[in-house]
Amino acid sequence: MKKQKAGAGLLCLLAVASLGCASSATGTVNRRDAYALASCTDTVSCCIQRNPGVPEACGLTAGEAAAHLATMDAAVRFANERVKEGEDSGADEGWRAHCTDQYVRCRDQKKPRWIGDCYACFRYCEGQREWPFRDCHPR
Amino acid sequence: MPTQRDWDAVKDLSRRITDPVQPFLTTEMRALVQATAHDVGIPPDETTRALQDDESAAVLVREIASRISTGSRRLSRTLVEVDRRRDAGDLEGARQLLQDVLAVEVVPHYVDILNTYLQAVDDDS
Numbered sequence: 001m002k003k004q005k006a007g008a009g010l011l012c013l014l015a016v017a018s019l020g021c022a023s024s025a026t027g028t029v030n031r032r033d034a035y036a037l038a039s040c041t042d043t044v045s046c047c048i049q050r051n052p053g054v055p056e057a058c059g060l061t062a063g064e065a066a067a068h069l070a071t072m073d074a075a076v077r078f079a080n081e082r083v084k085e086g087e088d089s090g091a092d093e094g095w096r097a098h099c100t101d102q103y104v105r106c107r108d109q110k111k112p113r114w115i116g117d118c119y120a121c122f123r124y125c126e127g128q129r130e131w132p133f134r135d136c137h138p139r
Numbered sequence: 140m141p142t143q144r145d146w147d148a149v150k151d152l153s154r155r156i157t158d159p160v161q162p163f164l165t166t167e168m169r170a171l172v173q174a175t176a177h178d179v180g181i182p183p184d185e186t187t188r189a190l191q192d193d194e195s196a197a198v199l200v201r202e203i204a205s206r207i208s209t210g211s212r213r214l215s216r217t218l219v220e221v222d223r224r225r226d227a228g229d230l231e232g233a234r235q236l237l238q239d240v241l242a243v244e245v246v247p248h249y250v251d252i253l254n255t256y257l258q259a260v261d262d263d264s
Contacts, residue, residue, distance in 0.1 A: 101219055110222075112259045124143075130211045133248065134143035138255040 099125035102136075112138035141178045146207050149175040153204035160197045164190070172200060179206040180245040210246045214253070221256055225263060233260045 047058035055065035099122055106118035116136030124132045148171055156163060164172070169190060176186040176199065189199035217240050224233040237257045244250050 098215060098219075102215055105218060105222065111262060112255045128147075130208055131215050132143045132146075133211055133214060133252060134141075134146060137248075137252055138259075 095129045096126060099129075099131065102131045106136050115139045141174045145171060145175055146178070149200065150204045150207060153200045156197045156200060160193045162193050164193070164196055172196070172203065175203050175207075178246070178248070179203050179210075180247060181206075206246055210244060210249045213240065213244070214249050217253070218256065221260070225260060230260055230263055233263075 051057035055062050058065065102125060103118055103122040106114045106116065106121060108114075114136060115138075118136055121132050121136035124135070152163070152168060152171070172190065173183075173186055177183065181199070181203065186199065189195040217236060221233045221236055224230070224236065234257065237253050237260065241250065241253050241257075244253060
């Protein structure tokens with residue numbers, strides 16, 4: 001999974017000049033990426049995920065970006081395992097999943113399209129257990 | 140036009156109301172309450188009446204906060220189920236669910252979102 005992502009990133013980098021890279025050019029995020037984006041917690045990891053295939057946007061080489069992504073994937077797996085083990089209360093687990101679901105809807109290209117800073121809204125939702133529909137909603 | 144920040148402020152205000160009710164409305168808060176009451180579909184004359192004393196003002200503020208939060212959570216749950224039905228090809232089911240919620244939703248912003256989804260489901264057909 002990690003190698004595929006790095007490989008895809010490099011291909012994307014090569015393709016971007018001539019064909020345009022779908023995910024970075026249009027902001028399309030597939031479902032897996034959207035879940036990963038919801039878990040980024042520092043500027044480097046957020047930068048990498050928001051600029052797929054363009055590591056130099058974050059001042060990194062492709063190899064460095066891949067290493068960061070591997071760390072983040074591991075963090076997401078760890079967080080999910082913690083949830084399964086029941087370390088978080090049931091209510092928190094339910095809300096995190098729910099907020100992630102809304103985040104994916106916010107980022108998805110499926111109609112209706114949404115406006116707003118989806119990641120900021122996700123973080124709000126995590127804290128408030130409520131999606132901020134004034135800030136992020138279908139246009 | 141009230142923002143999420145205003146909605147957050149009125150929810151915070153609601154949480155700070157004491158029991159028994161102590162005076163809690165500043166001029167600034169009064170303006171916030173008037174704006175957000177309008178935002179969640181409460182008629183202006185009802186708002187004016189409620190703001191005449193602390194007890195009724197407290198009831199009003201709690202109602203505003205409740206409409207915001209209840210509506211948001213109901214909308215979130217609804218959209219999850221609507222999309223599930225759309226993905227399963229059950230457009231009539233998705234449409235019905237949206238209409239059921241539209242029948243009870245009072246916050247205009249949430250009504251707009253529900254109508255937007257209804258339009259998207261119609262476009263799916």
